[in-house]
Amino acid sequence: MNIVVDAMGGDFAPHEIVKGALKAAQEYKIGITLVGKKEILHLLTAKHKKGLDITIVDSPDVIGDEENPIEAAAKKPNASIPMGIRLVKDGKADGFVSAGSTGAVFFSSYMILGKIEGVDRPAIATIIHLNPTSPFLLIDCGANPNCKPKHLLQFAQMGNVYVREVFSLKSPRIALLNNGEEEKKGNQLSKDTYPILKNSGLNFVGNLEAQFLSRGKADVIVTDGFTGNVVLKTIEGLGDAFLYLRNIGQIFARGESNTDTNEENRSSIWKRLDFQEAGGASLVGLNGNVIISHGRSQAKAIKNAIATAKRAAEHNVVELIKKVDFSEPAEASTGNSES
Amino acid sequence: MNIVVDAMGGDFAPHEIVKGALKAAQEYKIGITLVGKKEILHLLTAKHKKGLDITIVDSPDVIGDEENPIEAAAKKPNASIPMGIRLVKDGKADGFVSAGSTGAVFFSSYMILGKIEGVDRPAIATIIHLNPTSPFLLIDCGANPNCKPKHLLQFAQMGNVYVREVFSLKSPRIALLNNGEEEKKGNQLSKDTYPILKNSGLNFVGNLEAQFLSRGKADVIVTDGFTGNVVLKTIEGLGDAFLYLRNIGQIFARGESNTDTNEENRSSIWKRLDFQEAGGASLVGLNGNVIISHGRSQAKAIKNAIATAKRAAEHNVVELIKKVDFSEPAEASTGNSES
Numbered sequence: 001m002n003i004v005v006d007a008m009g010g011d012f013a014p015h016e017i018v019k020g021a022l023k024a025a026q027e028y029k030i031g032i033t034l035v036g037k038k039e040i041l042h043l044l045t046a047k048h049k050k051g052l053d054i055t056i057v058d059s060p061d062v063i064g065d066e067e068n069p070i071e072a073a074a075k076k077p078n079a080s081i082p083m084g085i086r087l088v089k090d091g092k093a094d095g096f097v098s099a100g101s102t103g104a105v106f107f108s109s110y111m112i113l114g115k116i117e118g119v120d121r122p123a124i125a126t127i128i129h130l131n132p133t134s135p136f137l138l139i140d141c142g143a144n145p146n147c148k149p150k151h152l153l154q155f156a157q158m159g160n161v162y163v164r165e166v167f168s169l170k171s172p173r174i175a176l177l178n179n180g181e182e183e184k185k186g187n188q189l190s191k192d193t194y195p196i197l198k199n200s201g202l203n204f205v206g207n208l209e210a211q212f213l214s215r216g217k218a219d220v221i222v223t224d225g226f227t228g229n230v231v232l233k234t235i236e237g238l239g240d241a242f243l244y245l246r247n248i249g250q251i252f253a254r255g256e257s258n259t260d261t262n263e264e265n266r267s268s269i270w271k272r273l274d275f276q277e278a279g280g281a282s283l284v285g286l287n288g289n290v291i292i293s294h295g296r297s298q299a300k301a302i303k304n305a306i307a308t309a310k311r312a313a314e315h316n317v318v319e320l321i322k323k324v325d326f327s328e329p330a331e332a333s334t335g336n337s338e339s
Numbered sequence: 340m341n342i343v344v345d346a347m348g349g350d351f352a353p354h355e356i357v358k359g360a361l362k363a364a365q366e367y368k369i370g371i372t373l374v375g376k377k378e379i380l381h382l383l384t385a386k387h388k389k390g391l392d393i394t395i396v397d398s399p400d401v402i403g404d405e406e407n408p409i410e411a412a413a414k415k416p417n418a419s420i421p422m423g424i425r426l427v428k429d430g431k432a433d434g435f436v437s438a439g440s441t442g443a444v445f446f447s448s449y450m451i452l453g454k455i456e457g458v459d460r461p462a463i464a465t466i467i468h469l470n471p472t473s474p475f476l477l478i479d480c481g482a483n484p485n486c487k488p489k490h491l492l493q494f495a496q497m498g499n500v501y502v503r504e505v506f507s508l509k510s511p512r513i514a515l516l517n518n519g520e521e522e523k524k525g526n527q528l529s530k531d532t533y534p535i536l537k538n539s540g541l542n543f544v545g546n547l548e549a550q551f552l553s554r555g556k557a558d559v560i561v562t563d564g565f566t567g568n569v570v571l572k573t574i575e576g577l578g579d580a581f582l583y584l585r586n587i588g589q590i591f592a593r594g595e596s597n598t599d600t601n602e603e604n605r606s607s608i609w610k611r612l613d614f615q616e617a618g619g620a621s622l623v624g625l626n627g628n629v630i631i632s633h634g635r636s637q638a639k640a641i642k643n644a645i646a647t648a649k650r651a652a653e654h655n656v657v658e659l660i661k662k663v664d665f666s667e668p669a670e671a672s673t674g675n676s677e678s
Binding site: 131142177211212214224232236241 | 569572
């Protein structure tokens with residue numbers, strides 16, 4: 001198992017990225033390939049890589065967050081992002097993790113790895129751990145702001161495979177994010193998507209309202225990339241806000257600081273609010289295993305994103321998504337869309 | 340000042356509704372009209388109404404949550420919801436509060452009060468207090484799942500008046516909820532709406548991503564009713580989840596229970612997560628002041644919703660929205676849509 005890590009991407013690159021990668025190599029006992037400026041990477045890893053399976057691949061270019069991602073991905077083949085993805089394409093690595101420009105990772109992956117046959121729109125899928133006992137996969141989290149029902153069906157099909165394998169569930173419960181529970185509720189897209197999911201052969205459990213996201217009612221929650229992005233960022237923003245308020249509270253509240261160092265309590269509440277604990281987002285629908293980590297990722301977030309890449313690789317998620325029959329059902333009422 | 344309260348609506352009606360209404364009458368020194376089954380209401384208020392301005396209006400019917408709201412609103416003119424709204428229509432009260440069926444309140448209000456001239460779509464507007472120093476108004480929170488850019492412009496215009504008056508801001512900052520900051524980002528609706536808001540004459544501060552909702556960057560956040568509903572419910576669901584986890588944490592964590600009774604700490608964090616602290620949602624664009632309170636409202640939530648109704652009445656929000664010029668600008672590039 002070897003996971004390639006873009007050492008140059010993200011607000012805390014390269015230091016925190018390298019730190020997280022080294023931790024992952026040690027903890028998960030996997031090989032890590034760091035792509036980036038070799039001088040810096042040798043310097044940062046020299047003291048710590050002993051006994052670990054660390055490879056350094058030099059990339060002379062970097063794609064900045066301020067660059068147009070499509071242009072940059074096309075014009076800088078020797079930047080860390082495309083170089084890392086090519087290692088996956090060439091079978092030299094089992095996954096790629098980057099905290100760099102989401103757009104650049106998405107377009108580079110699209111161009112280098114290509115779409116899986118039958119998939120119209122690759123999507124961004126994020127595992128959300130709000131519920132301690134029942135995480136769920138939210139798909140699409142932002143790749144496709146405008147969607148048609150057939151795209152949402154494909155997201156459901158891909159999410160189904162992902163969760164079935166990674167969570168080891170026989171028949172994942174698929175729900176459609178909506179503003180009401182009843183079949184006829186929603187905007188035009190969700191109204192049109194409902195019957196297609198109902199007849200998809202998937203274990204469709206109906207509409208899910210956002211207040212029940214963390215209630216363990218579904219394993220895959222399907223939505224368009226605009227809504228999914230807004231939901232993901234609302235959760236992230238609330239996490240930030242409350243972690244901030246908590247810190248303020250800690251300063252003013254007597255005795256609070258004692259409690260907050262209580263690791264048991266931390267893990268039961270605050271960890272779920274902290275995106276650094278999440279494992280990044282998976283690009284699904286491409287011929288390769290790619291994980292986008294948050295731009296603000298520090299070592300912990302990178303280590304967790306590497307864990308996500310490792311799990312997807314171990315469970316062969318990409319190959320299994322290739323086996324899905326994405327052809328549109330001849331009739332919505334009889335369609336069984338998974339082979 | 341007299342606010343009508345639907346004593347029969349909501350999961351905790353009539354006991355909690357009456358309790359909240361009595362508290363509001365006492366605390367805000369306003370008149371309260373309770374609409375509902377008079378025998379029960381006399382019984383519930385008998386011991387507590389001394390010195391308070393409480394009126395009881397008998398309504399023989401109730402609209403249940405399970406009923407079709409349009410049919411029920413039409414067929415039961417003597418249910419508490421339509422009777423209460425008629426008191427507002429007839430000038431006998433300054434606002435109406437209900438924790439009953441949102442659909443029934445919306446349709447009854449629509450039929451009895453009518454739309455303000457020029458408004459295409461009445462909307463649901465909710466003040467969100469996540470940021471201790473900078474609340475914002477989210478509009479639309481669910482009345483209109485499918486919107487056109489002109490509807491979002493009207494939401495912005497109505498939200499502008501609401502916030503200008505209620506928050507006493509000279510020039511509220513209006514933002515468009517989007518999945519990116521740049522002008523060209525978003526789904527088709529947000530891309531098409533951006534230039535219209537930019538040329539609206541309003542203080543449009545651009546796109547706002549959902550992770551910054553609580554950062555005090557805007558006073559009015561405009562979105563379609565599908566997305567707004569999902570955002571509102573995501574916040575509500577997270578609040579529930581973390582209040583639940585906190586209670587679990589309290590049981591297991593040593594010393595935690597001491598800290599949690601610390602009122603200062605509670606108010607700094609947990610109160611912001613609790614929808615009972617919020618003040619309900621305002622219907623805007625109708626010829627009357629109507630507040631929808633959460634179906635799970637207990638006394639505190641009802642008292643807070645009455646406070647919202649009182650503030651809107653004091654600031655004459657409905658009359659001021661009537662003065663807005665809702666005619667579509669002849670050219671988007673020169674339009675100044677507020678008189």
